[in-house]
Amino acid sequence: MRWNPQQYAKFHNERSQPFFDLLTRVGGDPKTIYDLGCGDGRLTKELLTYWPDAHVTGIDLSAEMIEQANSIDHDSRLSFRRADITDFAPAEPVDLIVSNAVFQWIPDHLSIIERLTSHLSDAGTIAFQVPDNSTAASHRLIDSLIESPQWHAQLRKLESHPSVPLSLESYAEHLLHLGLHVIAWETTYLHILNSPNAIVEWMKGTTLLPILNLLNEAAQARFLSEYMDLLSATYLQYDFGVFFPFRRLFCIASRI
């Protein structure tokens, strides 16, 4: 799938907060860190402010994202590489694996997470955050459009529509059964955006991508306009803007 780093970065502050909230509860002194699904690399670089003595590697499948990541100013402690998380296999055991807002794009990611834990060092940790907003109006309205008669035929090839089918308990249970120590929590961020159109812009950076990739320019405009109408009818416009609640799940699992 083709990512657009500029579109994704439009809500950098709102999207960054969960990454920092996740790291607040990661302890230890990791020397080798991988950021899986690192995107444009800006947050990956931040890992060095927490652990200046570490070597950090950002991994992403998107050529556009890796190109953007390589363009940021960085020293030899940080590197980026294009690779698929589903067959990610580091040469050496890893002290810390971080993954922010990525696993929802990977079907059957529980088995991938299990495989990743086998690459942790003796004191290693995996820390991840996944959005859990598939029941939010912003997502339900997209689903209703996809299933509607006017779009169903054009969008039936849709495969990588992201979703989080798992509850927080399911992630935690799986990781506990692997013998790991687990901290898990969930949070709803109440973003305040300017207008329903800002929700469209937000979704164009992520959830809408696989949909828009299947449509020509005219159809994209039509889909976005129909989506915008639905959002405007659903999200209350206040004088300060619109509330855009966004639920996210957090898991940190450690060997010790």
Ligand SMILES: C[S@@+](CC[C@H](N)C(=O)[O-])C[C@H]1O[C@@H](n2cnc3c(N)ncnc32)[C@H](O)[C@@H]1O
């Ligand atoms: C929503 S972005 C998150 C980027 C970054 N972690 C952040 O928080 O800013 C999801 C990223 O996951 C990457 N991704 C999705 N599936 C992947 C896979 N199988 N292997 C590697 N990267 C993947 C995408 O290319 C995209 O850059």
